[in-house]
Amino acid sequence: MEKKVKQSTENFIKDIRRKTRRIFSSEQKIMIVMEAQRGESSVAEICRNHSIAQSVFYKWNKEFMEAGKKRLAGDTAREATSDEVADLRKENQRLKEMVADLMLRYTIVKKSLDMLD
Structure with missing residues (x-):
């Protein structure tokens, strides 16, 4: 103990x-x-x-x-080469576009659900 x-x-x-x-x-x-x-x-x-x-x-x-x-x-x-930086920027842009698309879809679904109420 x-x-x-x-x-x-x-x-x-x-x-x-x-x-x-x-x-x-x-x-x-x-x-x-x-x-x-x-x-x-x-x-x-x-x-x-x-x-x-x-x-x-x-x-x-x-x-x-x-x-x-x-x-x-x-x-x-440098820790990141210019090619890596360019790739990261492209990936960042792609992800921003995906987020914008998802937000737009969310808004459309939300409005359609509000119309049903």
Whole structure:
């Protein structure tokens, strides 16, 4: 019996931690990493000021540096090619036409049913 109570208590605490965890925007992460790049404060002090673990800071720093390295190396490939974009636009137009057709049919059916009443 004690095991179930302890387990549920631990899960409860984990749920609270998960729900109250702060989410940093990409801009906030960049500002924190750039603060360390300036060298005016130690990493430990910056982490204390922003209430983050040093491991989190170093993860952000690594991601920031890798993204910069890729950008400087000319890795600017787009995620969608122009052919894919054109195909998506055609599909979008086709779907819009289908929706318009369905709305028109719906209106006609609704009016015919109103006339029966």
